[in-house]
Amino acid sequence: MAVLASWGWVLAGCFSAAVAEISNxxxxxxPLWEDSPEQxxxxxxxxxKYVINPWVFTNRMGMYRILLNETATYSERYGLENEQSFLWGLPTMLGxxxxxGRLADPTGMTDFGNKPEASLCISVDSWWADVNYYLSVLPFLAAVDSxxxxxxxxxxxxxPPPKDQMRFCYNVSGCRSAFPETMDMWKDFFQYMQLPSSDSDSLLKKLWDAHNSSLEYPIHAFVDRYHYYSDKEKKFVQNWVNAIYYLTAVRLPTxxxxxxxxQSCLPPxxxxxxDIAPFIPDFTPVQNKVQIALKLLAYIDRISGSLSLTLWESLMNINLARELFLKVFEWFLGSLKHNMFSEL
Known part of the structure; x- marks a missing residue:
């Protein structure tokens, strides 16, 4: 448990890295938020009919922008200018x-995402792009349904994409038929958000649960994309997916x-x-350390037969423990801000 707690503090520090008081x-x-459809x-x-092409970056980002705009009224209770909405985790990760370069064609067979004239293209051969489809299209359609x-x-x-069309769904009825539980979770999240009695902790739980449900199919369905990447990127993908389950238990406010x-702690x-962490020269010290932390967490999870995750979830089910973790997170946030300003 001590190892898990240590990893938790590292992760909290990662979330807090490079944060400063930003007035704007x-x-x-x-990226390209203002160039993406707002309505x-x-x-x-x-x-x-209006045509949404999720294989164009600004089109896909536009679905998030619409969600943020349409839910702004319900997020006002958390902060001004909608910056406290928990939905921001989705578009920032897509960004x-x-x-x-993770949305570009990893096969090198097309220019998708690899040349200026095709920089907005999202490749269906990208593992990251395919998995994100289920974290963009499904929430959007569930929000419409709600x-x-x-x-x-x-x-x-x-x-649809130019190929592998049968591996995706495209409308409310089709996605509900293929992924009823996931669609219900996202719909429940959006409906709960509208309730005057909703609270942030319960909303975060519903968000993270729906997020994980969206991942269940694509993280297994698109393993065939792995062979387009280096072994190091493949291992990072697997370690990152493993870490998400630990993040879910914490209910980090996104x-x-x-x-x-x-983003400052993720590979650039x-x-x-x-690449051999912690000695990757064009990575920051934090980015190098996070690679090690993710690798260590995956190792612990594997040798324990995921018992470590069960223990972590049990610990985070205790409100006091979860609150303590988040307070430590805020302490990291404050200390890092102080250190940054003292160096200026």
Missing amino acids: ISSLYP ISDYRMEDG WQYET GITGLSPNQFTIL TLNRSHSF RILIDA
């Missing part, structure tokens, strides 16, 4: 994937500031076989 909230936005009418119309967006499923069409800061590019 827009500077925290994911459904910003998408092009064809045959009387990190875009900036680090009524929170005021949109009708008949107002828009979601386009606000804009925290989610933006979290796709890993290659020559």
